[in-house]
Amino acid sequence: MAGLLAGVDLGGTSIKTALADESGRVLARDVIPTESHQGPDAVLARIADLIQRQLANIANESTSSHLLGVGMGVPGLVDVRTGTTKFLPNLPSQWRDVPAAATLSERLGSPVRLLNDVRTATLGELRFGHGRDRPRVTLAFFSIGTGVGGGVAIDGQLRLGPLGAAGELGHQTLMADGPRCGCGNRGCLEALASGPAIVAEGVRLMRTGLAPKLHQLVAGQCDRITPREMLAAADAGDELVREALQRAAIWIGIAAANVVTVLHPDLVVLGGGVAELGDLLTSTVRDVIRNRVGMFPTDSVQVVRSQLGESAGLMGAIALAQSPVG
Amino acid sequence: MAGLLAGVDLGGTSIKTALADESGRVLARDVIPTESHQGPDAVLARIADLIQRQLANIANESTSSHLLGVGMGVPGLVDVRTGTTKFLPNLPSQWRDVPAAATLSERLGSPVRLLNDVRTATLGELRFGHGRDRPRVTLAFFSIGTGVGGGVAIDGQLRLGPLGAAGELGHQTLMADGPRCGCGNRGCLEALASGPAIVAEGVRLMRTGLAPKLHQLVAGQCDRITPREMLAAADAGDELVREALQRAAIWIGIAAANVVTVLHPDLVVLGGGVAELGDLLTSTVRDVIRNRVGMFPTDSVQVVRSQLGESAGLMGAIALAQSPVG
Secondary structure: OOOEEEEEEEOOOEEEEEEEEOOOOEEEEEEEEOOHHHOHHHHHHHHHHHHHHHHHHHHHHOOOOOEEEEEEEEOOEEEOOOOEEEEOOOOOHHHOOOOHHHHHHHHHOOOEEEEEHHHHHHHHHHHHOOOOOOOOOOEEEEEEOOOEEEEEEEOOEEOOOOOOOOOOHHHOEOEOOOOEOOOOOEOEHHHHHOHHHHHHHHHHHHHOOOOHHHHHHOOOOHHHOOHHHHHHHHHOOOHHHHHHHHHHHHHHHHHHHHHHHHHOOOEEEEEOHHHHHOHHHHHHHHHHHHHHOOOOOOOOOEEEEOOOHHHHHHHHHHHHHHOOOO | OOOEEEEEEEOOOEEEEEEEEOOOOEEEEEEEEOOHHHOHHHHHHHHHHHHHHHHHHHHHHOOOOOEEEEEEEEOOEEEOOOOEEEEOOOOOHHHOOOOHHHHHHHHHOOOEEEEEHHHHHHHHHHHHOOOOOOOOOOEEEEEEOOOEEEEEEEOOEEOOOOOOOOOOHHHOEOEOOOOEOOOOOEOEHHHHHOHHHHHHHHHHHHHOOOOHHHHHHOOOOHHHOOHHHHHHHHHOOOHHHHHHHHHHHHHHHHHHHHHHHHHOOOEEEEEOHHHHHOHHHHHHHHHHHHHHOOOOOOOOOEEEEOOOHHHHHHHHHHHHHHOOOO
16 A cells, blocks of 8 residues: 655744655645744643644645654754754754654654754755755755754765764854854854854944935935845845855855765755755855866866755655655 | 786876786885976877886796786876767866877787776775775775865776766865965865865964964974874874864864765775874764764765875776776
């Protein structure tokens, strides 16, 4: 009997779930608010309920509603072997050391695998996005949003390391005495080129009177500044705003170039909200790799925008449900 | 019939060769000057002659003198698939695009494999050094000397990438607008913490009168300053010289920490002449990894000095003769 796979993308504010068949075709999809303040037990119970409801709906339509497995991407550090959450910076502290895989598995009667959310998104790109039909691809995935996460796949295999923590590409030190990062370090890529870092420079330029178009676009309200608004302002003529975006793109390019020296990947994939900068970002990253990697030709390295976009995490969770990684 | 393996470590000034049995036990070893000005044909002929002489000597002692294969480490970029040299910065330009593997293979009648010298040394550490008896080890090898080379092995497998160029750990950008590197980039680890970069700071301190012990040790002669002399001066009381060494060690630590965020390896192995700084280097690198990798615990990452030292390249060449990599 053919079976079904469930994918869960647990976020700080919302939870996405999907059911798919064994080929990864999505049959059902839902989003619910996380309400993490309820505590892990209540949230996990709601996730299990949602999957069961999705299964029941499918059962009405077809005969195959057997759940083969569940994959869940979690925002932070998890112990992939035990399926336990370790440190989830965007969820309350009672989420530390929660045996989430065992809890869900008991409620759903099928195996559950846990993985960091950005590694899960990397797996999504690997199996269902740019890596599809390239079984031996080596890729580096940058997810650039409020934070900068990442993941690497080597010869078609997601690299986990002993804790599922390898691939933290946003926490390379690029400026030894740079601004403080959320991880405690200084000068990480995340501290230099995350969404908030980019917006901060937009704020400065606007408040200094150096970004008149941006001022117009957001009616002078800092809270409305986003990288996307900044791109619109740049396109409308704010040259200093364009320069600010390019400077952020250069930092991302340097981080990518460093990964290229280490792994010489086939693909650098850019995802997360900041990837909406589109060609400004990808072409700058391409240039920086070409200019900074001097030891070997990098013509073979493709720099592309995530193919799955916001669905990368959910599709990766389905891939995780399908088979173990690492 | 048991056979023999030949390893060659081709350097800018000297060539080391060794014969080993199939277990990697070295039976013969030689060093000859490179005299690269003679051109590739003459040099390759001398290498073949030397191996044949070693084989003849062995034949006198035992019945097994059948050559199974040859591995050669080469200082620069090689095309590992075709066994052709590409760009060898320390050898004259006629070494570009030399089919060295085919030439040697014809002369010796057995398969010859080519690989970059530091990747070859990494392979040596992997198969015969710290990686011995750890079949799934992930390690990052830094060779810090006149240049800074590197190599990575992932789950027991040397990472080559499409050109055998992955693992260039010395060419991560650590200071975006830093000093110019030999590779054309700015602010590479190599530009900040190679032997010459360290010595340059020794020169500055001595000439400024800030390193009296160093001045004494090298009789005021800049040409005699080495990292090892600087360590002796530091131990004799030159605190600013110690600080200079520590600053270089911190850069190496930052490069290592970056690789840890990407790969979460089991081992960081430090080799090359600068590794003679010993505990000052390894303990600083350890501290920097612990302090800068904030996203996950790094207790499992061991930082060690190369076990094979100067023999790493030759032992890696023997390992390369034994079986293909990547």
